[in-house]
Amino acid sequence: MSAQTPDLATAQGATQNSTADTENAHQRQVLLLTDSDQPTRDLVRAALARLGYQVNLVDNGIEAIGCFSPTKHELVITDLHLPDMGGLDVLRKVKLLSPETPVVVLASNSEVNDVVQALRLGASDYLLKPIADEGVIDHALTRICEARQLAEQNREYREQLEERNRELRDHIALLQRDHEAGRQLQQHLLPRTPYQYPAGIEAAYRLLPSLYLSGDFIDYGLFGERFVAFYLVDVSGHGVSSALVTALIKHSIMHMLRERPLFSQLDTIDKDITDILEMINRELLSTHLDKHASMFVGVVDSRARQLHYAVAGQVPMPALVTSDGAQWLTGKGRPLGLFQQGGWEVCHCSLPASWRLVACSDGVLELLPGDLLQREAELLAKIEHSRGDLTSLCGALKVNGVESYPDDITILTLRQDERS
Template structure:
């Protein structure tokens, strides 16, 4: 008789037992009967019955004791007590001990029994469903935590790899040109990337690229850009002669533009690429959708460099132009990704004016500029923030 629809009925009175058995049978229960408390306890086992109905007044041990013993071994088993009007105090005690409900004797209306049993079984079904939902939720939460931990480990590994691809900072080249940067991703990985290097003994080339979006996908594109430029450098020497500097800059922009279009990653990028001719004190540069423009700081203050050009990865043909700027004996060049503008208030023109004032006040010094912009005080940045500075004198 074991099963989910089995019920244990403990009742000394044969007439009451027969009445309850009939009502329960109509509900589809298999009823196991016991005429005393000890007999009922001997027949009970955890998981054997969905419900126990016991009279509070039994010939050997009381119904309260039966209730205690059942709850000790099977706390989740529902127990209904039968009591007379004179046993109200015992009913209260039974409810305190964990009884699910009570029925008053004499039992004369089968619907009362039906309603009580249905109410209990419905509550049990709901409790079981809630338990299953909770267990399923906990299982999914565990899986989510595992996935998040795995993702964090992957992103941490990706961040270490991306940092490994970045150049040393600060770095001082022969001739006194020093390059430094601050790159702060809004997530684990950044869509901003910079690089610089010495070519021969005369030229220092550099670039800052800002890939649309941020996070893993944008970081992968920065790695692609780094790889493409390095592959180009292995194929043929760049920035080896003064008369090819301008064409070399345009070739880099054209290469990255083709790569972004061919990958179909739905990514575009802004880029500032330049080369400094140390002995001639000349800066050759080109911009591709760069906002804000680079700023040149001299003894006369900070000024935006002129220039224009389409972003990379949007158009087959670019309109990039190579510009030249004469450098004094002492100068600072400051280039920022557009994430810096997210830290400022106002419209674009107002933000650019605030940034230029901060650059001018800091005299192009990287640490002073970062302090003025409060870039290290944000718990979460709205966008990747990168500041690249080059200086001499």
């Protein structure tokens, strides 16, 4: 019932404070419909009055429906046998006018089927005549009171839940807008793909984040007329924090490029590569973000057909595809952001007239079955079968950009064909 309706303890105390009950009677009114069964009517009426209700007594259905008010009457009690219409009809009309108003039916033992029908139509309870004990009335009203209070609490909980859901939806929408803005910014920082350099080297990539933002990042560029430098970095974790670290790495490299020329002289290329790794390692350690990264940095000398590169915790290793097939590059070095010294070494590899270089982030391995060694072997086989072609390799790995992936996926390819 409403907040003004007494529970059982209040109802029992009502007999000791009839003055207060009389003052609040207009707030607790009940509509009682009975036939000429005088003892039952008087017993129910007396019990209702004792419990603090003001009773509006009518003896026919038409008059009851005419005076019924959902805002006035908290309860309707109707006999199933009335002189002008059935109590079930009264029940239907009351429920039509006010589905929330509880209705109790009075019935004799011979009207059990009608009682079942009344309960199906929404009756809250029933009382069987003759009523010998007022306690059954107290019990019925207590159940109705508790049910109404529970319904009111549920309504309040639903309203609170709906409000929380609205707030959550608004918050999610705001996060999505922020993530979409971050995604567009990160996409803007990436280089064009594919890109053809004057030296006849083509660079291309496919980057698919597992969330809105990626912890993977790549970049490449031409230095002078003969050196094409590139890198692939895979920051631990996912989402915004990892994406911000990729932006930090790009910013740091660009800042380093402004301070001094990189990859401009053959005799300084190896030092430039290790300087980049050491600088990023210091940056990650100094941020205290608990982030580390794997990285592959390389420089192709198009004139000397030489690849200079270093790896920092790179898994899987980059693969070189030539006419002899595909093979992993060699090299070692610790991940960035974990140790003061990474032990990075610059390796060199001679390049034939036609070659393909494929570097992948470790998310690609998640697309393949088996243990790590089996996945690496399967990936190398797919790289060889595709001849290092980005589109063919993405097709073989079923990387289409539509599905969601457990980890960020990045594939970087560089290629050079023999000139006629």
